[in-house]
Amino acid sequence: MPYPADTSLFFEYIRFDFVTSGAFSYNQAHPPSAYLSIMIKLLSLAILFSLIYFMLKRYRNTVDQPPPPPSVSEDMVQCAHCHIHLPKNESIKEGSLHYCSEAHRQQHQR
Template sequence: MGLFRLLFWIAIIFAAIWVWRRFFGVARKRAAPPPAQASTPMVRCAHCGIHTPQQHALQLAGSWYCSQAHLEQGRKPGAD
């Protein structure tokens, strides 16, 4: 009778842990969805041709540049 009680309580404890993990594990996943990736417009540097996010690029006379140094150097032939 004592062994049966022990096995019964072990089964109850494992069932409670399984239910706890299942309920709260799913709740956590639903509560915190991954942030949506908004598409960022990309522009091409007029000097080196590398693409960079528009919010980080510098513009001068209708041309975009990836850095201040490339802005100062100006357009490079063949980069377009």
């Protein structure tokens, strides 16, 4: 009994023939070991290409990122009036005292 040309390779090798014998018949022209070796080669190539792809993608992501900016630490001072801490360059200095605002400087002088 002829089978259509679009059947898979596996079904060309093992067919169940109900009409003639009622049992499995094997196509000796295409043994399963040949298909197995082809499938193993294709699978290993697919794995190899996917590994190379993901390794290159990871490498590209690490190369494209700029280095983090260096952290700049600033000296902190305490307001003489309210005792809040603020950066030294934002404080108002009078003598050895630092203030967070002009109003606190004036209030502390009274």
